[in-house]
Amino acid sequence: xxxxxxxxxxxxxxxxxxxxxxxxxxxxxxxxxxxxxxxxxxxxxxxxxxxxxxxxxxxxxxxxxxxxxxxxxxxxxxxxxxxxxxxxxxxxxxxxxxxxxxxxxxxxxxxxxxxxxxxxxxxxxxxxxxxxxxxxxxxxxxxxxxxxxxxxxxxxxxxxxxxxxxxxxxxxxxxxxxxxxxxxxxxxxxxxxxxxxxxxxxxxxxxxxxxxxxxxxxxxxxxxxxxxxxxxxxxxxxxxxxxxxxxxxxxxxxxxxxxxxxxxxxxxxxxxxxxxxxxxxxxxxxxxxxxxxxxxxxxxxxxxxxxxxxxxxxxxxxxxxxxxxxxxxxxxxxxxxxxxxxxxxxxxxxxxxxxxxxxxxxxxx
Numbered sequence: 001x002x003x004x005x006x007x008x009x010x011x012x013x014x015x016x017x018x019x020x021x022x023x024x025x026x027x028x029x030x031x032x033x034x035x036x037x038x039x040x041x042x043x044x045x046x047x048x049x050x051x052x053x054x055x056x057x058x059x060x061x062x063x064x065x066x067x068x069x070x071x072x073x074x075x076x077x078x079x080x081x082x083x084x085x086x087x088x089x090x091x092x093x094x095x096x097x098x099x100x101x102x103x104x105x106x107x108x109x110x111x112x113x114x115x116x117x118x119x120x121x122x123x124x125x126x127x128x129x130x131x132x133x134x135x136x137x138x139x140x141x142x143x144x145x146x147x148x149x150x151x152x153x154x155x156x157x158x159x160x161x162x163x164x165x166x167x168x169x170x171x172x173x174x175x176x177x178x179x180x181x182x183x184x185x186x187x188x189x190x191x192x193x194x195x196x197x198x199x200x201x202x203x204x205x206x207x208x209x210x211x212x213x214x215x216x217x218x219x220x221x222x223x224x225x226x227x228x229x230x231x232x233x234x235x236x237x238x239x240x241x242x243x244x245x246x247x248x249x250x251x252x253x254x255x256x257x258x259x260x261x262x263x264x265x266x267x268x269x270x271x272x273x274x275x276x277x278x279x280x281x282x283x284x285x286x287x288x289x290x291x292x293x294x295x296x297x298x299x300x301x302x303x304x305x306x307x308x309x310x311x312x313x314x315x316x317x318x319x320x321x322x323x324x325x326x327x328x329x330x331x332x333x334x335x336x337x338x339x340x341x342x343x344x345x346x347x348x349x350x351x352x353x354x355x356x357x358x359x360x361x362x363x364x365x
Contacts, residue, residue, distance in 0.1 A: 023211035030214040037191055038181035039063060040145060054081070054144070059196045060153040060189050064143060065111075074116050085158065087140045088117055095163060100129070100136040102363060103159050105151045105272075106170030109289065110142025112352070114342040119349040124356035125363070134364050139164065147176045147260045148268045149185035155272065166283045166363045167276040169269065170323075172305030173289035173345055176260040179246050185259045250299025262301075266308045273316055285362045286313045287355075290324040292337060292344035319362040326358055327351075 039045050039062050047053035048063060056066040065081040074080075082090040095101055104110050104122045112120035122140040129136040141159050143150065148171040155167075183191060245256040260268070273284045288309040296302050306324055313320035330340060340351040347355060 020210065020212045023214070028211055028214060031208075037183065037188055037195075039188070039192075041181065044145075058157075059192050060157065061143075061150050062185075062188065062192060063145070064154065064158075071117070073112065073114055077116065079117055087111060087120070087142070088123060088138065091137050091139055091162065093162065096137075098135055100134060100166060100363075100365070101139070101162065101164045102126075102136055102166040102168070103139045103141050103155075103162070103164035104168045104170070105155065105159075106142040106168075106287070106289075107146045107173060107175050108142070108144040109173060109346050110140065110170050111144050112140070112142070113144060113346045115347075115349055115352060119352055121347070121352040121355035121359065124353055125359055128356045128360035129364060132360060132364055136363075142170070145175055147171065147185050148265060148272065149189060149260055152268055152272055152275075153189060155276070160279055163280055164276075165281060166285065167273075167281045168285045168287060168359065168363070169272060170287035170289055171269070172265060172302075172309055173291055174295075174302065176258065176265055176305060177249065177299070177301050178259050179249050180257040180259050184257055184261070184264070186264065250301055252301045252304055254301065262304050262308065265305060266312060269308065269312045270316065273312070273318055282365070283319060283363055284316075285319040285321060285359065287359075288320060288322045288324050290327040292341070293331075295344050321355075321358050321362055323355060323358070326354065330354070 039048065039057065044053065044055075044063075048055060048057050051066075053063075054065060054069045054071065055063040056069075058064040065085055065087065067081055067083050067085050069081045071079040071081065071087060079087075081087060084090045091101065102122075102125065104125070110120075110122065112122070117123055120140065122138045122142070126136050126138050139159060139162060141151070141154055143154065146154070148169075151169070151171060180188075182188075245254070248254060249256065249258075269286070273286070276284050286309050288306045291302060310320060310322070312318070327340060331337065338348075340348055340354065342348050
């Protein structure tokens with residue numbers, strides 16, 4: 001009896017093995033029909049998957065700086081993302097008495113795209129405060145491409161437990177108004193978290209790698225009448241409509257879906273500030289971000305994000321650094337844009353120094 005059972009099991013295994021070989025010979029594939037989330041953009045997503053990027057995938061932040069990754073603008077000093085996952089020196093979990101802990105949040109301008117670490121406004125802010133007799137340390141929580149939705153997730157996952165005394169928020173420069181790649185950032189974060197919760201490593205590996213499982217999935221789809229071709233056509237139609245809409249994304253009354261809508265931006269800014277204060281932050285400072293005047297002329301919706309920053313600051317009684325107006329004053333004095341910025345959005349070393357100089361009195365006790 002045992003011998004017959006062994007023969008039967010061996011026969012079944014041999015059948016499946018032969019079927020697997022034949023399916024591989026004819027290169028039969030049937031990946032799951034669920035469309036992948038466009039996390040950042042198609043090119044950056046490929047780099048994230050290959051592990052070649054400055055960043056790595058993150059379930060709720062969507063992406064984050066990869067510990068140990070080389071920072072291109074810090075080559076001269078062999079600068080790398082620290083072990084805790086942010087730019088600059090890592091701070092100890094326990095706070096040092098008498099040392100103010102500052103967390104700077106924002107996008108690539110806060111991260112310091114195009115400049116070395118020592119030239120960022122986060123690093124310079126510590127120096128400015130020292131000149132005023134205030135000992136401080138900084139956590140640069142800025143991430144390239146981030147919106148305020150991602151910043152909120154980063155605060156809760158990475159910074160909240162470090163209990164900063166001061167939190168600065170520099171969002172709304174450009175990323176929030178971009179068209180959503182299918183899903184708004186809040187929807188994308190929820191979908192990413194849902195898929196992560198449903199992930200089953202063994203099951204997912206079998207579904208991805210065994211062609212015999214592909215064949216079973218094909219049979220099930222045929223029985224259910226599932227139409228992959230119709231699904232692909234609908235996806236292409238949606239992408240085509242999205243590309244047409246992108247040409248007018250700078251309008252205030254744009255009918256498309258943004259990464260973070262104006263209403264959602266205001267809600268999140270209030271939530272972020274209130275959360276930080278409830279967690280013990282003594283001061284929350286908002287930064288009304290600048291960008292090249294040409295971009296504001298072509299994309300007037302950007303100014304609406306600045307208006308929201310000022311309105312929330314007044315509503316909650318927060319310090320506000322109007323960097324946009326400060327830069328406008330410099331331009332009116334004859335300073336050239338190229339002296340203050342490396343492109344249309346990112347401050348140069350001189351621009352970062354100006355930021356730090358203006359922020360110091362707002363964060364000092």
